[in-house]
Amino acid sequence: MPTADNSPWWRGAVIYQVYPRSFADGNGDGIGDIAGIRSRLDHLSALGIDAIWFSPWYPSPMADAGYDVTDHRDIDPMFGSLAEAEALIDEAHERGIRIIVDVVPNHCSDAHPWFQAALAGGPDAPERELFWFRPGRGPGGDQRPTDWVSQFGGDCWTRTTNPDGTPGDWYLHLFAPEQPDLNWDHPRVRAEFEDILRFWFDRGVDGIRIDSAALLVKDPALPEVTDDAPSPFVDLDAVHDIYRSWRRIADGYPGDRALIGEVWLPDRERFANYLRPDELHSAFNFDFLGCAWDAAALRRCVDDTIAAHAPVGAPATWVLSNHDVTRHVTRYGRADTTFSFASKREGVPTDLELGTVRARAAALLTLALPGAAYVYQGEELGLWEVEDVPPELRQDPMWARSGHGRDGCRVPLPWAGDAPPFAFSPDGAARVPWLPQPAEWKDRTVRAQTDDPHSMLELYRAALGLRRAEPGLGDGEMRWLAAPDGVLAFARGPAFTCLVNLGAAPVPLPPHEARLLASRPLEGDLLPPDTAVWLRTADMPPAEVPAERARPAEAPPAGPAPAA
Missing domain, CATH: 2.60.40.1180 (Golgi alpha-mannosidase II)
Known part of the structure; x- marks a missing residue:
């Protein structure tokens, strides 16, 4: 984790993203869990990463793979217990690995106690002020309040039924109907999340990754989206007051606690506003992730990224894949090597051999650039996107609403053996993995690649070892x-x-x-x-x-x- 002048760890860290349900299954139910993660910490230590970012592991109905949270202060029984999470934090720290947890502040689950009280109490329930309840338009309120489109595609308003059975108000959900948006104009919402931050910092967590960080604040007038006006729900100026408050909390703890934003914005100057010295510490660089495999395009992206970060003194971040996007081994094997959600596609011809060669080169490029780097679980194994997941096994709500699915990058990891489940689950497990693994992954398991000097895994181990040893790499x-x-x-x-x-x-x-x-x-x-x-x-x-x-x-x- 080399950094200039002993600057904070997050400026030059290599951060490994764990998607808990797909990393390792400890109890044999076919779903990854904390017990499985703890059993594989030595793999991450040997890889040479500096920190682990965990996608949500909180109690949830799992309408959107855990991004519909009912309680940010506990662990879903699917993954284990809070005591196990605390032990995992300690065991990672013993290995010199820092911990980052995911917080989802834009919305909660429709099973959250606040939302259930808002429904049960009818139109006058005080809990409705914590969300965006509005009457419908037209006769009888049968038309949704606005024509906004969900981030998953389709409508982003759902009508409720009053306790007496009559049609009620509508509520806003920028994502799935099971994810009602919170009203950040309400002080109770702000106080709740400030307490959530303290809860995890008190347990030794080193950083918070903030989901959908630019979406929290909405224009209370709820105007329609137009091409000639700012968005009424993306990147409103008032969102920065929230992160200034969060920064004061983070700065009140020892050990350089970090706030890391998921910020998707086309305007780089607006993006940099989130990284001012009294706001977030860093944010994801999605321009680099979506960039074509082209020298001129990549150079422009690197230049623009560094230039955008320079005025606020923030480190750049470099990301090739994550749990939402097509794995880059697959992207780089296509004629069109770019990525965007607007054009996400499956079934496009892919040369996986070419994609793997390019992915190896991209790893060395990424790990040599200045700033922090992210590694999504399985990229160190050279895994490709699984694009033939049977429709009946798909669980991503985006698939049903838009035809663009994310299950293919979330398939459970292969650890050892010649056939699925590739030691993802223990021997004799009662259930198969929650998503099927390709039989062709037998050559991509951790065991198959270990000590093979030509493998992707050993390339990553060597690169991360050199990055840690080279004073010029990392931040700078x-x-x-x-x-x-x-x-x-x-x-x-x-x-x-x-x-x-x-x-x-x-x-x-x-x-x-x-x-x-x-x-x-x-x-x-x-x-x-x-x-x-x-x-x-x-x-x-x-x-x-x-x-x-x-x-x-x-x-x-x-x-x-x-x-x-």
Whole structure:
């Protein structure tokens, strides 16, 4: 976790995302749990990560895989108990691994006690002020209050039934109907989440990942969405008051507690507002995740990202995959290597061999860039998107509402063996994994890849080990170097160079003292296409303009964001 001048850990950390239901199953019910995670902590320690981010593990009806929370201060029995979570935090800390938990502040579950009281009490229930209840339009209120569209597709208003059986008001849900939006204008909502932060910080958690961080505040007039006016529910200025309050709480605890926002915004200057010194510590870089496998496009993305973060002094983050998006082994094997939710698709022809080669190069690129990096569980194994999940087994509400599913990147991990469940569950487990694993993953298990010098797993282990040892990596500056067309070349620190060849022909390596790591075998002194290399250099070549001086540009919209 190298950082400049011993700056806070989150500025240069490699953070591993665990999706609990798909990481490891400890009790044999086919669903991942805390017992399974605890049994596999040594894998994460050997990998060399600095922190673990856990997707929601709270009590939930699981209408949206746990992002419909009924209680942020407990653990769903599906995953274990609060005592087990506390033990996991301690055991990770013993290994030098920090812990980040997910908090979902935009909405709760329709089974939450507040919402149940709002329904049971009828139109005059005080709990209705904690949500967005509104009368319908038209005769009898039969038309929804606005024509807003859900982030999952379809309507974002659902009509209630009064206790006497008559049709009632409508409530807002920017995601699924089971996820009513909270009213952040109400002080009780603000106090509740401030207490939730304290609850987890008191248990030693090192960071909070904030789901849908730009959506909390709504325009109370509920105007329609138009092209010539700001959104009535995305990135309203008042949301920053919330995060200033949260920052004061985080700063009141020892040990550099971090707030990390999921912020999907096309305007980079608006994005950077969330990272001002008295707000969030960092936010996800979705532009990089969705960028094409193209040298010019990636360089623009890196320049714009660093330039946007520079005025507020925040570190950039670099992400290739997560639990919402098509795994990058699959994306990089397609003719169109970009990603957006507006164009998310399954069944497009994919060359998985090419995608894997590019994913290896992308790993070295990502881990050499300045700032923090995220690794989504299974990317260190080179897993691809499972696009043939049978419709009857799909559980993602986005699939039913939009035809775009996220189950394919959430398939349980393969640990060992030649056939499913690949030791995801213990021997003799009563249930199969909650989503089916491809039989072809037998060569992608942790056991199959361990000690194989050509495997994706050993590439990640080597890269993370070097990143931790190299003083120029992690947080800090970078310098672009002169390079042929189609090649990215940059320096970190006094004697480290990363080259990535995204062109169609091999290119010569620059003068160097040693080859530290390559994403695949080199051709003598030539760097093959779709290959990255880390070099030790003695005399640095003349540098171009430092990346942080590049002028930020507005990015194209990334499409609607999911609830996670």
